[in-house]
Amino acid sequence: MKAAVISSSGQAPHYRDIDEPLAVKPGEMQIQVLAAGLHHLTRGMAAGAHYSSRGHAPLVAGMDGVGRGSDGKLRYFVQGPGQPGTMAERTVIELHHSITLPDDCDPVLIAGTMNPAMASWMALRCRLPSFRARLPLQRGKRVLILGATGCSGRLAVQIARHLGASQVLAAGRNAARLAALPALGATGTVTLGAAELGHLASEVDVVLDFVWGECCVRTMEAILRQRSNRSQPLDWLHVGSMAGDVAPIPGAFLRSARLQVMGSGLGAISGREMLAELPELVRTIARGTFKTEVRALPLSEVERAWSDDDAPAGRIVFTP
Known part of the structure; x- marks a missing residue:
């Protein structure tokens, strides 16, 4: 063969x-x-x-x-x-x-969409300690997506909104793709690394980070500096490493804010948890959502x- x-x-x-x-x-x-x-x-x-x-x-x-x-x-x-x-x-x-x-169902659509969709779907449904797995994202949560212009990031915008996020701020470097994200559900967009990112994202509850590396640290610092209440929980979910696999996060960030950094991927989520989520994700994709x-x-x-x-x-x- x-x-x-x-x-x-x-x-x-x-x-x-x-x-x-x-x-x-x-x-x-x-x-x-x-x-x-x-x-x-x-x-x-x-x-x-x-x-x-x-x-x-x-x-x-x-x-x-x-x-x-x-x-x-x-x-x-x-x-x-x-x-x-x-x-x-x-x-x-x-x-x-x-x-x-x-x-x-369309085999090509499922084969092309499942893997990039799983990154944000599994992170939001299985990894956030403030949510119970397999329940919709709590209404009113504000989400920042770092690296929103890639295939996984564009799906993350739609998945966060589908699961109930009230606001989704999309950050990326490709200007043309960034401009297309409001039509997919983004309530705001910003260029990754722009000076206004910290202000725009200062009150988010969840960060889906497809970027990591030094860019993650700079963004984290900008958000924490602008945050009005550092006791407000901030869940930072590392789901990709487009900008590098090492993010040197200062300990002061963790001590001075209610910041929780965690990974989402194979191992961080059990195979049983993933399999439990797949049928609903497949149905959602197959419906053309x-x-x-x-x-x-x-x-x-x-x-x-x-x-x-x-x-x-x-x-x-x-x-x-």
């Missing part, structure tokens, strides 16, 4: 023939892959740069997808450690890492598209 095979860490995968994987353990099933998204996480895992990277090359790229199982059911699935990648004609999944989909851009490409184009920085906007989804 054909697959996108990574022969060396950090290199784009090659489209070539490999042996077909077989389901041999209890609870496994062979899947005919219909769609597999090219996510930042996918690239990071393939390069061995992500904390959840599965192993050494050679390996098949891809960490999630949509396909039809040997039982005839359409499924969305996420691969765990030791499972083969998803950018192939067929793969083998663990059934408890999958959910059944309605037959009339969120506006997102997905672009289907044949898997045979994986090497060209893997690192095409000049490609049009939209999450790439490979179709074997």
Whole structure:
């Protein structure tokens, strides 16, 4: 069968023939892959740069997808450690890492949207101590999204509003994409790093941070300096590291304000919690609740598209 095979860490995968994987353990099933998204996480895992990277090359790229199982059911699935990648004609999944989909849903839409949507959905539903998991975001919460112009950030704007946030301030660097966010639910926008960011975000309750690094520290300092009541809780959720994986947060920030910094991702949220959230997220996406851009490409184009920085906007989804 054909697959996108990574022969060396950090290199784009090659489209070539490999042996077909077989389901041999209890609870496994062979899947005919219909769609597999090219996510930042996918690239990071393939390069061995992500904390959840599965192993050494050679390996098949891809960490999630949509396909039809040997039982005839359409499924969305996420691969765990030791499972083969998803950018192939067929793969083998663990059934408890999958959910059944309605037959009339669009595999490309689900494969392209689930991973970037999960970042903010899981953070807001599972990680905030002031909320109970699987209940809507408390009405009236004010949310700041750092890195709102990327695919995950644009979805975060919509998800925060969908879950009940009264205000969503979107911060990003791409001016054109920033200008489009009010139509997606943002109640305000600001250029990331602008002098007015601290003032505009001074009273937010929640920060969804896709940026991290030094930018996170500067933004945190600007917000705390402008905050009228430092005893007002501020939950800072680290969900991405676009500006660097290290954020040197001074201890004084934590002592002088009711600031709680936490991560949201694989490990910080249990697999059981994630699986409990997936059905509702899938239903919401399938209903067309969120506006997102997905672009289907044949898997045979994986090497060209893997690192095409000049490609049009939209999450790439490979179709074997």
